[in-house]
Amino acid sequence: MSDQDFLITVDGMKVRAKRGQTIISACDAAGVYIPRLCHHPDLKPAGHCRLCSCYIDGRRASACTMPAAPGMVVVSNNEELNNDRRVVLDMLFVEGNHFCPTCEKSGDCELQALAYRLGITAPSLTYQWPKREIDASHPDVFIDRNTCVLCSRCIRASRDVDGKSIFGFSGRGLGMRLNIDSETKLSDTSFAAIDKAAKVCPVGCIVIKRTGYRTPIGRRHFDKAPIGTDIEACEVGDPE
Amino acid sequence: MDPEGQVDTTTIEDAVGKFGGARDRLMDILQEIHRRLGCLEQQTISALSASLRIPSAEIEDAASFYSFFNRAPKGRFHIRLARTPVSLMKGADDVARAFVAATGAQIGGTSAEGDFSLDWAADLGMADQEPSALINGAPFPALAPSDVRTMVEELRRNRDTTNALPLFPGSDASGLKQSRIAINLLGPGPVLFGDKRSGDGLQKALRLSPEEIVKEIVKARLRGRGGAGFPTGLKWRLCRQAVAETRYVVCNADEGEPGTFKDRALLTLAPDLVLDGMTIAARALGARQGVIYLRAEYAYLEAALRNELDKRRNDGLLGANIGGVNDFDFDIRIQFGAGAYICGEESALLESLEGKRGAPRDRPPFPTDRGYLGYPTAVDNVETFACAAKVIERGAAWFCGFGTAESAGTKLLSISGDCPRPGVYELPFGTTLNELLDLVGASDARFVQVGGPSGQCVGAKDYGRRIAYEDLSTGGSIMVFSAQRDVIATALQFTEFFADESCGWCVPCRVGTTLLKQDLEKILRGRGTLADVRALESLARSVARTSRCGLGQSAPNPILGSMRNFPEAYEARLQEEEFLPRFSVLEASAEAKSIQEHGLLDVEER
Ligand SMILES: Cc1cc2nc3c(=O)[nH]c(=O)nc-3n(C[C@H](O)[C@H](O)[C@H](O)COP(=O)(O)O)c2cc1C
Ligand code: SF4
Ligand code: SF4
Ligand code: SF4
Ligand code: FES
Numbered sequence: 059m060s061d062q063d064f065l066i067t068v069d070g071m072k073v074r075a076k077r078g079q080t081i082i083s084a085c086d087a088a089g090v091y092i093p094r095l096c097h098h099p100d101l102k103p104a105g106h107c108r109l110c111s112c113y114i115d116g117r118r119a120s121a122c123t124m125p126a127a128p129g130m131v132v133v134s135n136n137e138e139l140n141n142d143r144r145v146v147l148d149m150l151f152v153e154g155n156h157f158c159p160t161c162e163k164s165g166d167c168e169l170q171a172l173a174y175r176l177g178i179t180a181p182s183l184t185y186q187w188p189k190r191e192i193d194a195s196h197p198d199v200f201i202d203r204n205t206c207v208l209c210s211r212c213i214r215a216s217r218d219v220d221g222k223s224i225f226g227f228s229g230r231g232l233g234m235r236l237n238i239d240s241e242t243k244l245s246d247t248s249f250a251a252i253d254k255a256a257k258v259c260p261v262g263c264i265v266i267k268r269t270g271y272r273t274p275i276g277r278r279h280f281d282k283a284p285i286g287t288d289i290e291a292c293e294v295g296d297p298e
Numbered sequence: 299m300d301p302e303g304q305v306d307t308t309t310i311e312d313a314v315g316k317f318g319g320a321r322d323r324l325m326d327i328l329q330e331i332h333r334r335l336g337c338l339e340q341q342t343i344s345a346l347s348a349s350l351r352i353p354s355a356e357i358e359d360a361a362s363f364y365s366f367f368n369r370a371p372k373g374r375f376h377i378r379l380a381r382t383p384v385s386l387m388k389g390a391d392d393v394a395r396a397f398v399a400a401t402g403a404q405i406g407g408t409s410a411e412g413d414f415s416l417d418w419a420a421d422l423g424m425a426d427q428e429p430s431a432l433i434n435g436a437p438f439p440a441l442a443p444s445d446v447r448t449m450v451e452e453l454r455r456n457r458d459t460t461n462a463l464p465l466f467p468g469s470d471a472s473g474l475k476q477s478r479i480a481i482n483l484l485g486p487g488p489v490l491f492g493d494k495r496s497g498d499g500l501q502k503a504l505r506l507s508p509e510e511i512v513k514e515i516v517k518a519r520l521r522g523r524g525g526a527g528f529p530t531g532l533k534w535r536l537c538r539q540a541v542a543e544t545r546y547v548v549c550n551a552d553e554g555e556p557g558t559f560k561d562r563a564l565l566t567l568a569p570d571l572v573l574d575g576m577t578i579a580a581r582a583l584g585a586r587q588g589v590i591y592l593r594a595e596y597a598y599l600e601a602a603l604r605n606e607l608d609k610r611r612n613d614g615l616l617g618a619n620i621g622g623v624n625d626f627d628f629d630i631r632i633q634f635g636a637g638a639y640i641c642g643e644e645s646a647l648l649e650s651l652e653g654k655r656g657a658p659r660d661r662p663p664f665p666t667d668r669g670y671l672g673y674p675t676a677v678d679n680v681e682t683f684a685c686a687a688k689v690i691e692r693g694a695a696w697f698c699g700f701g702t703a704e705s706a707g708t709k710l711l712s713i714s715g716d717c718p719r720p721g722v723y724e725l726p727f728g729t730t731l732n733e734l735l736d737l738v739g740a741s742d743a744r745f746v747q748v749g750g751p752s753g754q755c756v757g758a759k760d761y762g763r764r765i766a767y768e769d770l771s772t773g774g775s776i777m778v779f780s781a782q783r784d785v786i787a788t789a790l791q792f793t794e795f796f797a798d799e800s801c802g803w804c805v806p807c808r809v810g811t812t813l814l815k816q817d818l819e820k821i822l823r824g825r826g827t828l829a830d831v832r833a834l835e836s837l838a839r840s841v842a843r844t845s846r847c848g849l850g851q852s853a854p855n856p857i858l859g860s861m862r863n864f865p866e867a868y869e870a871r872l873q874e875e876e877f878l879p880r881f882s883v884l885e886a887s888a889e890a891k892s893i894q895e896h897g898l899l900d901v902e903e904r
Binding site: 231 | 340341344352353354355356358359362363638655660662797798799800801802803804805806808809810811812813816817833837840843844845846880
């Protein structure tokens, strides 16, 4: 333990943290899993999904955005928090149009895997049946906004890693959508399948063409073990 | 766009040039273009992207966020009618029907000849003079259905072609008598409207050291008047202590909480006091630039405020070496919002100031550490600055002579709804709701909404409670609802407001506010069961706990508050069944029948 390191408490366990680390990254390094969806270790945090919402020194806050500080006491795993997580996941299912049985991402999908881990069998909230656009114009990448959870991973990756800003949001509230940097379609942009932005989507919205179903369903990441079992593989994104 | 479908590049280049092509002035650039062209179409965004050399996705991200940016051409006159519980109780529906009849436009549409567009809008800041409307940015309070036809005819005759939307913004549309908006200052109080002197506060501040100013504000126990009640002295101290090359002072004049119009009164009647306060803050913090973030709904205040700023520059109260003090340089600019309640939240306000969508920031860092453009920033409400000026002018001890132990001074309240004397009142903290209701002449209030939709619903048994940070805290919105008003219908209107204004950044508020609305609607329509009420309450609590900022955290308040205060109103609507679908099959069948001339066969209820 270097001079810079300090301890925080997470669900009664001592976790070592470094200055500048967020709660979630300290926990990841220590092998303590806090549910998350919008967080990605290679990207700046954004605090969209609220699945990582914990009690931090007695107050609700998102573990992916909160910097760790010496002596912090974090509660991440209790019935109230997990119930709230189920409600938020439920909201994501009814907000979009998710048909897992036909979705290419099934088994590799973080949303689906979180629902399994937290024990959701069927949504109980009201389906919104939104109209969402697809974009198949790009030779290598397919965009199906029906499953987009507006986590901004692709936006952050494209802007901060690829230096392209191919993606952004449009609208606000329930009308918010993923927007593409062109007047009409993805193929008009400089987007490439090797971009970071093409590899970080947690759901089936950004799909690389001609790779579909290469790994048969049943043998995919979260078919083998629930999400969070192996924290390294927590964000699968990369569709190899 | 001109008729050939060409993009008006001159307008775009002019706007970009006017603001030095600066990315962080994107809001100003978009507003300038919008004022000239009347809308921001896709081609305009693309051309602007080329001119500013930033990706169009980033411009779209901001432009598509604000409800006052039209994304397609509108009529020459864009009429926005306030749709709030108060405007509806005063007959906004009838006024809307009169506009539909007189203009030939539907709500949400444009009349065939292209003269008029009609839209509903959120609270416009005229709750004491409802029904109200903005027409191309000019205010039209206290409308009656019988006024509408003449107004519309007069507008139709207006052939001003200098702008796509003539009169907007800043115009007072002075040809029309309705456009002059009254300030009903019915209860001037001792602190803010006590005497007519001004400028003394600033003169005194110039003789104090920055640290002495902060000490005096701390001693006065001044707390933020925008709602949250954070100690102002502490905020200024934190900002002052943050190590940085420069700091900013931002005046939050977004006044978006429905039912609030007291900042408009201050900015109109005592702008010098507010500007004194900002300048005093600048002296205390070492800021060189201040910004007033003014809600788009108040664009008509621009001309008067600009005059006031110019006057101060001439008097040496703004600019270089203010009041002859070496190196005390400070100036103030006005930045407009564009129709987004969330931009009143201080970190969303800063994002908007930087030319982005108004999505709140994660904290820490707090604005006092890293605010506008990354520099330490003190964001304070209009009234807080006015109070600060008075504290310095008359001293902390004098200020603490008003109010209660934890809430020093007075509070400006905007009172509206079912009462004969709605208006602005300055009352000492500690005033009870009973006293306040007597003042406005409300004799049969069923409940009072204190602090707007995000505040609390208070029933008659609690009218002994006090307006104070330690009891009923409010940014200044007080709405009175009489015995004839429906508690659940009101809660639904407030919930709709939050669903419309959710910024969308986080899931529980983006999706949850709409779900809350739909579930409450089901109960209101008499299709709710006990299980529905329980599920609604549980959902409301999850939304409050998990949302990222104050909007989502308080969006469930109208539902939870009405459930707590008026359980009988809910019970009266409940059905005995264990489960009822959201829709009635019989009604759906009848609707199908009316559309396709035959219904579903053999349906029974449920
Ligand atoms: C959704 C939301 C809307 C807000 N709107 C306003 C507003 O219109 N005006 C305001 O002064 N403060 C508003 N606030 C509070 C500000 O975030 C902030 O606390 C305030 O500007 C601080 O100034 P004060 O300390 O002088 O009150 C809002 C907060 C939230 C969460
Ligand atoms: S994105 Fe995930 S949750 Fe949605 S349909 Fe595909 S597999 Fe299912
Ligand atoms: S496309 Fe994927 S990565 Fe991008 S916002 Fe939607 S869900 Fe997130
Ligand atoms: S709570 Fe609502 S307004 Fe606040 S960040 Fe989340 S979506 Fe935006
Ligand atoms: S992972 Fe923290 S908010 Fe999404």
